[in-house]
Amino acid sequence: MAGSTEAEPRPMRADARRNRQRILDAAAATFAAEGIGVPVDVVAERAGVGIGTLYRHFPTKEALFEAIVVDRIDSMLARATAPNEGDDAAEHFFSFLTTMASEVSTKHDLTDALAQAGFDLKARCAEKFDQLRAAIDTLRQRAVDQGSVRGDVGTDEVLSLVVGVCVGSGKSGAACPAERLVGVVCDGLRVRS
Template sequence: MSGTLKAPKKDAPSRGGVERPVRADARRNVDALLEAAMAVFATSGVDAPVREIADKAGVGVGTLYRHFPQRSDLIVAVVRNEVDACADAASDIAARYEPGEALERWVQRYVDLLATKRGLAAALHSGDPAFKSLPDYFLERMRPVFQGLLDAAARSGDIRPDVDATELLLAIARLCVPDHHGGGAEQARRMVTLLVDGLRHGAPAAPPRPSRGRR
C-alpha cells in the first residue's frame, strides 16, 4: 500500500511531509490531487493506479510525483485532509442542532469517514512506518471536538455524563471494520446508532428547554 511511485524526488511533498509555502497554482494542483485521490481511493482502494488519480485531477503524472513522491505521501495527505474535514464539521453541526442531535449527526459523519473511505481507516492501524504519525494526528484532531459534543449532550441531559471520547472513537472505529460476511457502511451505521442509543441509559432527567430550531 505504501510502495514507491518510482519517480525522482524533485520537491518535498507539500502535504504529508514538511509544510512550506506554495504558489496559488501549486495549491490548486494539490487540492485537485487530494480530491481526485479521495474519489479514486473510495472506488478502487488506495492501490489504484496513480495515472487514474492524475487524470481525474486534470494534471500530469509528473505533477503528482512532484507533490507526492511516494504513494504513502499521498495517502497520508488524504487521510489528514479527511480527518480535518470531519473534525471541522463538528462546530457547524453543533451550531445548527440541539446537543443530542448534534452528537448523533457528527457520529454519523465520523462513520462516513471510516466506513466509506476504502483503505484509509486501515492506514491508521497498519503499523507501516510511513503512517506512524496518523494515529496521533487522528486523536489530536478528533478527541477534543468529540469530547465537546459529548459534554454538551451530557449537560443537556441527552446522554450519561461518564463517556470518554477516546474510548468511544475507538469503539466506533472497530464497528466500522468490514466483517467476513461483507458488512459495509450501512451495517456500520446501524451498529453505531445502537451504540449511541446506549449512551442515553443513565442520562439524568433534564428540564425542558426552548428549541433553537434548525437553520
C-alpha cells in the first residue's frame, strides 16, 4: 500500500555495479568474436566472476544477449539518423549500408542475432529493430526520390541483402570482405544509366 510508486528502492551496491559492467564487457567481446554459441560459463570466467553472479545480473542467457544487441542496434540507429554531411543521397545511403555491413560482419553476435533462427530476439528487440528499419527506409527513400536508386527494391529486401551478404562473407569459404560484397549489391541497387 504505502509507497506503491516504486521510486527506485535501492541504489545497488558498488561491487555489483562493477561486476555487471565487467560481465557486459566480456560478453560483448566474446559474443562478437565467437558468436552466440559460446557457453555462459566461458563469459563468466572471462569476466572474472562466477556463474551465479552472471545469472544474478542477467536472469537468462538471452537477456544478456539482448542487452548487448540492443546496444549495438542503438549505435547503428544513431549512425542512420545522423545528418547527411555530404549532399548525394544515394552515396549517403550506400555508405551507411557499407558501414552497417562492416559492423555486422565484425560483430559475430549481430550476424547470428539477425540471421540465425532459434533465438527470438526479434520479438524482444522488435522496437529497436523497427526503428532501425524506419531510419534506413528514410535514407533509401531519399535516394530513390533523387532518382539514383531503384525504387522497386524495398527496405526489407535491402536489409535481407545486407544481412545475407554478411553471413555469406563470414562463413562460406575463404575471406570475402563484406564491404566488397555490399559494393556489388549497391551497384545492383543503382538505377541503370
